[in-house]
Amino acid sequence: MTSSSSNAVVPGLTNVLAKSKSPYLLQHKDNPVAWQEFSPSTIALAKQLDRPIFLSSGYSACHWCHVLAHESFEDPEIAQVMNKYFVNVKVDREERPDVDRVYMSYLQATSGGGGWPMSIFMTPNLEPFFAGTYFPKNRFRSLLVRIQELWEDDREKCEEMGKGVIESLKEMSGSNSRISGTLDQILITSPGLKIFNQLTRLHDPRYGGFAQGGSHSKGPKFPSCSMTLEPLARLATIPLPENGTDAEGDDHEIAEKSTEMAMKMIRGIWEGGIRDWVGGGVARYSVDEKWIVPHFEKMLYDQAQLISCVLDFALISDPALATDKGSASRIQEDRKICFDLAADLLEYSLRDLRSPEGGFWSAEDADSASESGAKKSEGAFYIWDKKEIEEVLGEDAKIANYFFGVKRDGNVEPVHDAHGEMTGKNILYQAKSYLDTATKFGKTEEDARGVVKASCVKLKERRDKRERPGLDDKILTAWNGLMLSALSKAATTLPMTYPVAEQCLAAAESVADFLKSRMWDAESGTLIRSWREGKGPTGQTDDYAFLIRGLLDLYEATGREDHALWAAELQKRQDDLFWDEQGGGYFASAPDEHVLVRMKDAQDAAEPSAISVSVHNLSRLSLLISNDYDFYEKRAEETYLSIAEELKQMPRAFGYSVCGLMDLEKGYREIIIIGSPTDPKTSQFLNLARKKYTPNQLISQIDPSNPPSRLAEKNEAIKSLIGGLSEDKDSGTKASLRVCEGGVCGLPSDEVEGVKRLLGLV
Missing domain, CATH: 3.40.30.10 (Glutaredoxin)
Structure with missing residues (x-):
């Protein structure tokens, strides 16, 4: 039983987030909740007060994090309950993925899903006993009371549950005895073919993309690379093992189908509202199956990965491989869409996400105010009233409105507008083809394209006068590593007919210079994870892995040996800091007594996993640092074997690791x-x-x-x-x-x- 004194609001315990550098934590600095940061002193405070901890994890651009904050954390009555019964801790999941990963694993295990905001109730010893995501205001208030009653009446049960959770997570994620076996035992299960079959089942042939339900899916759909486009690129170009196919004809059919599914998805993104037609860039995901209604936040890692993947498919879409004139024309069109999309994403990223020092900021928010003093709402910066479009475009509005599917009463279906924030508004997407538009208005197709392009320029001039969404201006090493890869690939692949192509190599060098000068401590040989008004927390495995890959890509683009040598040095430090000597593979973070389970980042998600990127890096380094070939080759093999069962049973969740296996097999x-x-x-x-x-x-x-x-x-x-x-x-x-x-x-x-x-x- 907690003492009555611990249920009193503690004098002097206030919201401390104003001292933080994290944009996400700073968003909550004025809440009446007495928020604390995740730190040894906060944990000591919880133990001293003998109170349960409420941990809320999210990130700056998270829309539903904002909703929960506005509804509950800004409410004085709810804050009073939180402050009276709990020690309340805010975590920026992007700065502390090690903390977030532990409790997200618990949330996913208990609910079958996850997401942000993540809401965790735990003992003062950091052992979780209840988890959820977003809770509506009334339900959240009731939940706080019920959790406190449970803690008062049956504390032993809460503590027993919490200890059991941690033990289960340790069994699931910790080091076991050295895994035996060979790569051949993984390859014989044909993980690449399994991914192909699963993607074929999940593919939506109407609108492109992949989601549960396949052609019957209602969304959401993601611009996913590591689990979709990366494996499809390999399947489109690398014959599968003989035991997975019956004949060369089957390999050809798989290659054609893989290219077709990938290009259908890329085309859906290019034509959809998920792409910002006016200002460039892609949103986090589409809430509907048609790629029309985006969840408007824009993440650096989505831009970076999609640039790399579409440039891959630009190379795969080679008109020289066509068997007839018709297919040559279609393939040429596919290639142009890939190049156009890459250029679009690069222009947006270089213009709106690049810091003056050369690094790239993390994200732009989904929410902004429609006018000065108005309440912020999702997508306000991006959506349009038909009357405003007509005012901006004049006579061209008829053509633009037809092409973009603009309606007087708005074109967003209520089912995709949870809070009614887009009622009467329009999202710009390609509702009609250029040819249809040209035919309707008696113009040439080239003229129709010109009108649409000019309309986007004019609309951008108007839109730039609106309040911009919030900017998450922290610079993350891992995500900048992804952008370093994208820029390096663009510098060697994107045709110089695109003006942005000329900027890519210099921008890539600037990223590398920024990371080396600001994020790398040469004396201690450690990376810093984030930078905002100075250095943030120390780096984690993905920071090393993603940066190593970016440096290897930059080395290939420039031939500069210093990039290759730094990559090799970083790999040595990654091995020293994170390698699991007992079970193989890499831990996601360094040891920390306040992170109760040292987990591994092996499964791909919105970003590729650190382990999947590492196996690629090790294979490339075995060629480049060939004197240590045996070491790198053995380490890569041990890493694959550390996730052998997962690669056999659910290869798509480890798609980028499977790509590495397919490369090795080739x-x-x-x-x-x-x-x-x-x-x-x-x-x-x-x-x-x-x-x-x-x-x-x-x-x-x-x-x-x-x-x-x-x-x-x-x-x-x-x-x-x-x-x-x-x-x-x-x-x-x-x-x-x-x-x-x-x-x-x-x-x-x-x-x-x-x-x-x-x-x-x-």
Whole structure:
């Protein structure tokens, strides 16, 4: 039983969030709730007061987090109950995913689902005994009272439940004995084919995308990469193992179907309201099956991943592979949509999410005020009244309204507008084709496109006068690693006919410079997770893994050895800090006495898991730092084996790890190009090496006038080639390309046709 004194409002216990740097925590600094941060002193306070803890976890751009705050946390009566009976703790899940992950696992296990805001009641010893997400105001008030009564009347039961939860989580997530087996035992179960079959079942052939219910799904739909587009790209280009298919024809059918499903989804995103037609970028997800009604928050990680994935499918959509003129035209159109979407996302990200220092901010909120002094509502910045469109566009409004499906009474169905905030308003999406629009108004298709494009420019000028949604201006290392990959890939893939293409390489270098100067402590060899008005918490596994991948992509784009060497150094630190010596794989965070379960981040979600990215990094580093090939190869294998049962039983949840297995099965190769950066043939060979979608490939460059001497000490092939240049002065006068596979480098070619043959382009 808690003492009566502990049920009194504690003098001096106030809301301390004004001292925080987290944008999410700062959103709650004026709540009457006496919010505390998750810290040793807060936990000590809960133990001293002998009170249960109410932990609320969310993030800055979370719409339903705002709703819960407005309804309950801003209510003085509810705050009084919270302050009287609980120690109330706010957690920014993006800064402390280690804390969030433990309690989210409990929530998912007990409710079958999860999400934010996450609401957890726990003992002063941090052991949870009740969990939920968003609660309407009246229900939340009743819940607070019931939880307090339960704590008063049956505290032992609460504590027993909490201890049991922690023990169960430890059994589920902790280290077991070393897992035995081989990769072949995983591969023989055909995880790639299983993903294909599952995606085929979940595919919506009408509108594209994947959701429970497939063609009967009513949403939501996500612009998912690690669990959908990444596996589909492999399936579209890599033949499956013989035991998974009956003949070459089956492989071809799987490849065609995979491309078709991916492009249907990409097209749905491009044409839908989930894409911001006026200002660029994509929203977090679509609440409906048609991609029309977005959940309006814009996350950096969605922009970054989708850029990378659509650029992959631009390479896969090669008109040269077409069998007839009709299919060539369709494939060319697919490629253009991929490039257009990548450029759209890049323009938005570089304009609205990039900090002056070179890093990228985290997100833009879903909510804003429709006018000065008005209450904030979801999507207010993005939705339109038909009358306002007509006022802005004049005569062009007829064409734009027809194309975008604008209606006098609004085009948002009430079922997709939970709070009636979009009544009478319109979301812009492609309701009609350009050809239909042109035909209706007696114009050419090119003219119709011109009117729509000009209309978007004018609407943006008007929209820019509105109150912008809130900006989460913290810079996360992990998410900047994802953007570093996107920018590096765009620098080598996006045609220069897109103006934004010229900015990508410099932007990528700026990201790397920012992270190294602000987020990396070279003396201690540790990363910082976040930056906002200074350094935030220390880095976690995904910070290391995502940044390593970004640096390897930047190395391939530039040939600069310092990027590769920093990636290798970061991998060593990741191994030192997070490797599980007993069970294999990587823990998600470093040990922390106040995080009761040290879990592993293995399952893909909105972002790829740290483990899935790590296995790719290890495979690439085994080629680049070839002197340690055996170490990297063994570590990658042990990581796969640490999730072997999951890969066999539910491969789609580990989709990006399965992609790594498919790359391994195909076999990795290293392309080494020797030549001066100013030699047109060097550029030509680089372009040929990047022409096809080849995720199982690493490209290294050797400039004879400035060879990568430090990298050469870690790569015998590069060292030998540099040595050959010094011995034979004439050998460096011609650009050449060679392919190294299985530890053996083939003979070089210095002619275009020979290079094409080496690369399998003819």
